Amino acid sequence: MTGPHDAAEYGRFIAADYDALYEGVFDTEGAVARLAGLAAGGPVLELGVGTGRLAIPLAERGLAVHGVDGSPEMLALLAAKPGGEAVSTTVGDFAELDVPGTFALAAITFNTIFALPDQASQVRCFASTARHLRPGGRFVVEAWVPDAAVGPDSQLSTRKLAGGYVGLVVAEHDRASQVLRTTQVVLGGAAGVRVYPVVHRYAHPAELDLMAQLAGMRLEHRWADWHGSAYVSTSPQHVSVYRLG
Numbered sequence: 667m668t669g670p671h672d673a674a675e676y677g678r679f680i681a682a683d684y685d686a687l688y689e690g691v692f693d694t695e696g697a698v699a700r701l702a703g704l705a706a707g708g709p710v711l712e713l714g715v716g717t718g719r720l721a722i723p724l725a726e727r728g729l730a731v732h733g734v735d736g737s738p739e740m741l742a743l744l745a746a747k748p749g750g751e752a753v754s755t756t757v758g759d760f761a762e763l764d765v766p767g768t769f770a771l772a773a774i775t776f777n778t779i780f781a782l783p784d785q786a787s788q789v790r791c792f793a794s795t796a797r798h799l800r801p802g803g804r805f806v807v808e809a810w811v812p813d814a815a816v817g818p819d820s821q822l823s824t825r826k827l828a829g830g831y832v833g834l835v836v837a838e839h840d841r842a843s844q845v846l847r848t849t850q851v852v853l854g855g856a857a858g859v860r861v862y863p864v865v866h867r868y869a870h871p872a873e874l875d876l877m878a879q880l881a882g883m884r885l886e887h888r889w890a891d892w893h894g895s896a897y898v899s900t901s902p903q904h905v906s907v908y909r910l911g
């Protein structure tokens with residue numbers, strides 16, 4: 667176990683810049699279409715809802731969407747956006763989810779499951795998510811695949827960001843604890859140079875599958891992207907769909 671996790675830390679550093687840095691970088695349309703299809707009209711719970719990149723377009727499709735996030739700054743940005751009022755939110759740690767109601771679909775996207783600092787908190791996240799699903803409900807996890815992306819010790823790489831920004835990532839890797847500590851240095855924009863620390867306790871898809879099993883869920887689909895492309899041994903990321911019961 668590491669020390670107590672600060673669920674608000676990520677947003678404290680990045681909230682004001684998040685949308686500008688990642689504008690156009692993600693397949694947001696593909697994710698929204700896939701998530702809406704899996705929800706099939708039922709209510710949606712997003713863990714780490716952030717500034718509402720997915721939650722707002724899902725609500726615009728007529729779905730009831732509830733978002734949980736540890737960062738009041740990120741949630742304030744969501745609420746201020748057009749359509750943000752349609753997304754209900756809770757400030758809290760998604761390792762210990764406790765929100766009213768049950769959902770047809772829960773989702774945790776963009777590697778956010780790895781924001782939890784250790785295996786125990788990730789297991790609790792799967793378990794508390796399962797308690798918030800309706801019978802037959804689904805949990806979607808989008809994350810990077812460790813083997814494809816993690817070098818042995820420390821490394822420097824570039825990161826794709828929105829136009830006008832350059833991202834350099836310095837990573838320190840501890841294989842023993844499956845922790846990748848990155849410092850993202852962003853150049854560009856009005857503020858010049860900024861530094862964002864991000865720590866991922868990563869897990870191979872097989873470990874996530876076991877967490878799902880412990881929570882009473884089973885793997886229904888694993889794709890390489892939001893469009894259902896086949897997941898193969900070289901896929902750098904996965905979209906996994908777990909089903910309760």
Ligand SMILES: C[S@@+](CC[C@H](N)C(=O)[O-])C[C@H]1O[C@@H](n2cnc3c(N)ncnc32)[C@H](O)[C@@H]1O
Pocket residue numbers: 671672673674676677713714715716717718719720734735736737740758759760761775776778781782
């Ligand atoms: C990478 S952002 C993803 C935001 C959004 N889901 C998206 O795809 O654009 C991760 C979000 O998770 C939140 N977060 C990180 N750890 C958390 C935790 N333990 N509990 C609740 N929220 C957390 C951060 O504040 C941030 O808004």
